[in-house]
Amino acid sequence: MELIEVSRDRDTAIIKPQLKRIDASVALAFKEAVLEVVASGEKAVVLDLEMVQFMDSSGLGAIVSVLKALGTRGTLAVCNVKGAVLSLFKLTRMDKVFVIADTPSDAIEKLS
C-alpha cells in the first residue's frame, strides 16, 4: 500500500497519508514520499490527515521538514486534524506556523 495518496485541485496538491499512525517507524519514509511531491515544484500543499489518529515527534518533525522544503516559495495547510494530533499541533504552536482547516476545500480556500 502506498504511504500517501496524491490528488490535485487546480494549483493545489492534496496529499493524504494512508496511515493511522505517523510515528518513528514510518516517519522517514512518509517524509520522503511527501518531499518527492513537493520537489516537483508544488507551491500550495494540503495535507489531509483524515486517517491519522496518532502522530509522535518524528511525525511532526516530518511535517516541519516539508514546511522547510517548501521554504518561501510555497504554503502548507493541514486539514481533518482530530483529537490527540490536534492537541499536538496546538501544543507546539504549529497552528501558528501553518494553516489548519476543517476540510480540503476549506484548506484550499485559506491558502489562496
Add this chain to the structure above:
Amino acid sequence: MKAMILAAGKGTRVRPLTSVMPKPMIPLVRKPVMESIIEHLAQHGFDQIFINTSYLSSAIENYFRDGERLGVQIAYSYEGHLENGQFIDRPLGSAGGMRKIQDFCGFFDSTFAVLCGDALIDVDLGAVIEFHRSRGAVATIVTKTVPLEEVGKYGVVVADEDGRVKSFQEKPKAEQALSTDANTGIYIFEPSVFEHIPSGQEYDIGGQLFPSLIQKGVPVYSVAQPFQWVDIGSVADFWHATRLALGGQVRGYRLPGVEISPGVRVGLGIRADWSKIQVSGPVYIGSGTAIGDGAVIEGPTVIGPNCVIEAGAQVRASILGDYTRVASVASLNENIVFAGKLIDPHGEVVDIEDADIGWLLDDARKDLIDDPTHDLLREAMQRDRSAQ
C-alpha cells in the same frame, strides 16, 4: 454545634480529576474545596464535624486528620472494608451515611447541618437554623434561586409561601418546572429524622428520604438564601471556579502566596528572573517552581508547586498540577494538565503517555527528553516570526 460533610461520592462527572483524588479534595488555587467548607462551618460555630468517606478515603483522612489545624474536631465514618490490603468501598448514600454515624455513636443529639463536600458556599447558616426553628421543621433544605433556563441542571424544590415543601422535581425541563429554587445540598435536620432512615442499607437524602418525609406529612421546609454557591460538578465547573477564585470573585476566599506585582501571587522558593519573564495576572505560581527566561505566563493561570516552565515556553489561561514540566517549544492555551492528562476544560482529554507527548509536557521529576524535533520546531517558529 454538629455537622456532617458528605464526602463518599466517586465524582464520576469530574473525571479525570477524580481519578487520583476524591471530589472534595479537588483544589481551587491549591486549597481543597472541602477545606473552605470546613472553614465556613467553623466560622458559624459548627466545631464538631463527622465526615463520611469511601472512595479514596485516605486522601481526605490524611489531609484533615483530627481537624485541629482548622480549629474544629473531625471524625470519619468509612463506608466499606479492607480486604487483602485493598479498600472495598461500599458507599451507603447520603442518608445511609448519616444513619451509620448515628448507629455508631448517637452523634447527632441536637439540631445539625449536613452539607455536600464539593461546593464552595458562603451561606449564613445561623440565619438558616433560625428559620428552621421558627418553622418547627424536622428538615430544612437550603435552596438557591436559579435562572429558569438552568433548572434542568438541578433538583428543584416546590414549596408554599411559608416555605413548606410540597414536592420535588429532578432536573425538570424549563417549561415543566414548578419552581426555580434549586436544592443546594445544604440541609438542617433534627435528630428525629433518623426515625425515617432505615439502618444498614443504601439510602439517599434527595431521592428517598425527602419524598418519604413529605408523604408522611413530616414538616420539611425550604429557605431560599442569597449566597454564593460555587458547585464543582464537572471539569468545566472546576475550570470556572478556579478562574473566579483567582480573580478574587469568591467571597471569603483567601488566595495563597504573596503578591509580587498586581495580580501575580507566588509561593516560596521560586527560581525565576522576573525581568526576563512575561507575566500578566491573575496568576498563582506554586512554591519550588522554576521558570526559564523568555517564558510567557498569562492569567488566569495556576501553576502548581515544583513545576518546570522551560525557557520560552508559553502558559496561557491554564491550570497545571504539581510537578508539571512544560518544554520550551510548548504552548498551553486554555488547558488543564493534571494526573498525566492534558485536558480541554470543555471537551477532550488526552493521555500524555498514550499520545506520546512527554517530550512537550511531562512530570518534572522525570529526566528531560531532548528530542531532535525540539530544534526543528524552534527553527520553524523562528522562520514564522521572521516571515511576519
